[in-house]
Amino acid sequence: MEHMNILFSGLLDLPWWGYVIAALILTHITIACVTIFLHRCQTHRALDLHAIPSHFFRLWLWLTTGMVTKEWVAVHRKHHAKCDMPDDPHSPQIHGLPSILFGGVIHYVRSSTDKAMIERFGHGTPDDWLESNIYSKHVILGLTLMGAIDILVFGVVPGALILITQIAWIPFWAAGVINGVGHFWGYRSWAVGDWSTNIGPLGLLIGGEELHNNHHAYPTSARLSYKWYEFDIGWLYIRILETLGLAKVKYIAPVPSFGKVRAEVDERLLNSVIVNRYDVLARFSDSLESAISQENSRLSAEAAAALGGVASLFNRDEKTLSDEERARLEKALATSKVLAAMYAMRRDLMSLWGRSLESRDQVVAHLRDWCKRAESSGISPLAEFSNRLRSYA
Numbered sequence: 001m002e003h004m005n006i007l008f009s010g011l012l013d014l015p016w017w018g019y020v021i022a023a024l025i026l027t028h029i030t031i032a033c034v035t036i037f038l039h040r041c042q043t044h045r046a047l048d049l050h051a052i053p054s055h056f057f058r059l060w061l062w063l064t065t066g067m068v069t070k071e072w073v074a075v076h077r078k079h080h081a082k083c084d085m086p087d088d089p090h091s092p093q094i095h096g097l098p099s100i101l102f103g104g105v106i107h108y109v110r111s112s113t114d115k116a117m118i119e120r121f122g123h124g125t126p127d128d129w130l131e132s133n134i135y136s137k138h139v140i141l142g143l144t145l146m147g148a149i150d151i152l153v154f155g156v157v158p159g160a161l162i163l164i165t166q167i168a169w170i171p172f173w174a175a176g177v178i179n180g181v182g183h184f185w186g187y188r189s190w191a192v193g194d195w196s197t198n199i200g201p202l203g204l205l206i207g208g209e210e211l212h213n214n215h216h217a218y219p220t221s222a223r224l225s226y227k228w229y230e231f232d233i234g235w236l237y238i239r240i241l242e243t244l245g246l247a248k249v250k251y252i253a254p255v256p257s258f259g260k261v262r263a264e265v266d267e268r269l270l271n272s273v274i275v276n277r278y279d280v281l282a283r284f285s286d287s288l289e290s291a292i293s294q295e296n297s298r299l300s301a302e303a304a305a306a307l308g309g310v311a312s313l314f315n316r317d318e319k320t321l322s323d324e325e326r327a328r329l330e331k332a333l334a335t336s337k338v339l340a341a342m343y344a345m346r347r348d349l350m351s352l353w354g355r356s357l358e359s360r361d362q363v364v365a366h367l368r369d370w371c372k373r374a375e376s377s378g379i380s381p382l383a384e385f386s387n388r389l390r391s392y393a
Contacts, residue, residue: 019161070118070127183195188213189278220250259393270367288339294380299335
């Protein structure tokens with residue numbers, strides 16, 4: 001019995017559920033450090049942090065994960081640059097969901113050894129004496145110190161189990177669930193050109209990172225929630241830090257506003273359309289569903305069946321469609337001239353924010369011509385959408 005007391009006795013004598021709560025609190029602090037410091041601040045520059053929280057985040061991550069800031073930032077930036085393509089460090093579409101879900105950390109470690117990639121994508125991260133001589137040089141030391149602290153506070157067995165939980169938490173939830181499930185299953189609010197999804201509306205367990213499709217639509221936004229039913233606890237912590245003068249938010253995703261329908265298509269309207277482009281595409285999808293409903297009422301039962309479920313394919317980037325989905329889409333477009341016209345108009349609309357080699361006046365002219373063609377198309381949902389487009393403020 002005395003040996004058992006030694007194994008389970010620490011500075012804190014807790015019931016079993018107390019150790020579980022302690023582990024959840026400690027791992028949640030780590031999650032907050034990853035999402036606020038590594039992800040939103042260092043990788044995407046969505047906010048600036050005061051030296052006090054910045055140094056605390058770096059110290060805590062060194063103690064609990066052993067991750068080097070420059071390496072983490074570089075791997076994640078490469079993920080955005082090569083998202084769901086062969087060079088993506090952790091895409092379930094390339095490597096398979098089980099490989100990322102249960103072995104995401106292996107893909108991360110493999111990528112972090114690419115020195116040329118680290119130098120290319122890891123710029124702008126801390127490069128002071130602490131980073132060079134402590135955090136990046138003595139990775140195991142941090143984890144060893146954390147282990148000693150856990151054992152001292154909680155006892156040998158509970159402390160060891162809590163340390164293992166702390167070490168495994170980020171590799172599984174961040175490298176596995178977010179990068180794996182977050183590019184494989186969930187709901188999509190925005191038609192970005194990759195497979196990113198929102199896993200759930202309540203971003204509690206992983207600090208808001210579950211809202212992954214929102215993040216890929218607006219990667220430099222300090223807030224990951226967008227819809228009224230979404231909650232980003234990481235954003236709550238950032239707002240608290242900002243209130244205390246310990247953080248400064250630089251950018252959040254735009255919330256569209258609407259005014260009167262503009263009689264003239266000008267540069268101000270073009271700017272509004274480009275800034276709110278994902279909202280524009282989402283509303284275009286609503287117009288498409290109206291067109292499908294109208295088509296169903298006039299087509300034969302067999303022809304209408306070809307349109308079933310095709311609306312969701314419109315809200316996807318073409319490169320993410322499987323051969324079976326592409327065949328379904330082509331069959332639907334062949335069935336309905338209205339849908340074929342709307343699909344072509346959607347492509348033309350999306351081309352607006354890719355015309356980087358043209359002058360501003362030329363792009364405005366393209367938007368003006370697009371609206372004119374939409375309003376004279378004879379397709380009522382498309383004409384109504386064009387009028388809505390003209391009202392973006």
